[in-house]
Amino acid sequence: MKPPTGMGIEQWVQECINVTRDAPVDRRTQADLLYGIYLFGGIVYDSELFKRFIPEELMQESKTYQYLYNKILTETMIKNILALLESRFQAEAVSALTPSLQNITDLQRLEQLHLAAANVQSLDAFAQMLSE
Numbered sequence: 001m002k003p004p005t006g007m008g009i010e011q012w013v014q015e016c017i018n019v020t021r022d023a024p025v026d027r028r029t030q031a032d033l034l035y036g037i038y039l040f041g042g043i044v045y046d047s048e049l050f051k052r053f054i055p056e057e058l059m060q061e062s063k064t065y066q067y068l069y070n071k072i073l074t075e076t077m078i079k080n081i082l083a084l085l086e087s088r089f090q091a092e093a094v095s096a097l098t099p100s101l102q103n104i105t106d107l108q109r110l111e112q113l114h115l116a117a118a119n120v121q122s123l124d125a126f127a128q129m130l131s132e
Contacts, residue, residue, distance in 0.1 A: 009045060016041075017053050031061035039064075070107070077110040078102060081117050089123040097123075100130050 003012030020033045038050045038059060059065050078101045085094040104110055113130065120126040 010049065013041065013045070013049055014053055028061060028063070031058050031065070032063055035059045035062035035065050073107060074105060074110065077107065077114060078104075081110065081114050084114070084117045085123065085126065088117075093123050097127060097130060100127075 003009055007015075016037060017034065020037060021030065023030065023033070025033070034054050038047070038054050041047070041050050060069075078098075081101060082094060082098060085097070101110075101113070104113070113126075116129055117126060120129070
């Protein structure tokens with residue numbers, strides 16, 4: 001969508017954000033709407049423009065933001081655990097543990113497993129910890 005005739009892009013983006021912030025919705029819904037503006041607006045226009053007008057703290061309250069953030073953290077933690085294990089043990093044996101690790105969504109549990117992967121004496125010992 002293009003700004004109305006005679007209105008610059010920055011002014012138009014600011015107006016869209018102002019209207020969204022003034023909408024009679026709860027803060028969580030507002031955060032979801034603003035994060036949507038940031039995501040979809042950033043496809044068409046420079047995302048830096050939206051970063052200037054939408055506080056990141058507010059976007060962090062969005063359900064979609066939280067979901068994507070947790071998904072990225074989980075995937076990164078699993079990747080790091082596997083890389084650590086592969087640096088210490090045979091890659092083929094480590095790859096057999098991948099499905100079990102990918103079923104874990106609890107970040108605290110993954111953090112514990114990451115620490116354990118650095119110190120565990122054998123891959124069998126890690127596999128046992130993984131099944132507990």
